[in-house]
Amino acid sequence: MAISHRRSLANRCNALKSTGPRSVSGKSASSQNSRKHGLNSAPDFESSIEYQKLVDLIAEEGLSAFVCADIAAGLLNYRRVMDAYYDTYTNPEPVNEFMRDMSVKGSMPIFREMLSESGSEPDDVRDMAAFFAGMQRQERRKGGPVSRRTTDTHKLIRYQRNGIARLSRAVRQD
């Protein structure tokens, strides 16, 4: 069921009063809010079954055990980066259509009505309108889904560069 414009605005205004999660599980969940792709964490390839199988497979090339281990880690690391790249590309930050399309000017009477219940000053209404206008500008600047996924995947270029360089170094070492 679609909620009304007034209800959506009221929800957003109430959310501004929130002081964050209180329960342990809530805090633990919100601690992961800023997690984007996980590529900054150090991976532990050596203890995985896949790693050992890959080392055995590469050993067929007649390379030393040390080189095989390096190539296997490089290959798994590169796959990790490319999987994150795919996930980022396919799941860009969603467009907040409500925020993008709302008319801040047209919402002024609703702000006034909502704030009058708590005995606020006219300045508070203007502040709230300015706040929403700022959020709207930010939302519009991000563009549509294609612009968003381009911006997000562009941030992974350095991980890709490092990943392929590591793999290439491992394969080409003497």
Add this chain to the structure above:
Amino acid sequence: MLYNIHFCAYVDVAMPVEDKSKSLLPFLSSPKLLPNESEAEFQSGLQSLLSELDNPSPLAVALVSQLNESLWWIRRHTVDKELLLHEAMARLLSKAGSYSETYDNRKVSEALERYLDGRADKDEAEWIDEILAESKLTLSDLRVRAFKDAARHIKMVDDLIHRQHQTMRHLQRSIDSIDYKSRLIKRMDLELAALESKQSVKGVLSLGDKPS
């Protein structure tokens, strides 16, 4: 989550190239395709690259799979460049004329997409023409303006394509390197075998030369 790789059976060196790639695919290049992409096309590209390998060892096949993926990403990003332009065109149109009040970007965007593909019905085409006339723009003017607006994102896509080219260069060098290494190892094995056989012949001759 990201590190979801499945390994398959041992790959026999004497296996045909097609079978080799199939047995390696699940673990290194389980193709992650978008809903509108054809897996058959992806596989045929991979097979044509694999058929060019002189020595299709497991590592070479794995690297070629990554190379094919890079080619696939270049294709996706090239399509994105056009989509970025369409997105910017829709944004400009939705701001034009009487539409500045409602800013119904999605409706304009969908209609424009169909209009540019030639799939728009008569009403939709008329509506787009009307908005263009209202904003005193032709389609090519709109495209030029949109290009200016989307320049920052188009530059980003160019960077992404450039990165894929660099990745391909790295992979190509790696494939060349393992090909050279395996040839070197084979050559050394042959030379060693030749030396051993020479030694054994010498040994037989020297034993035969001994006076009884």
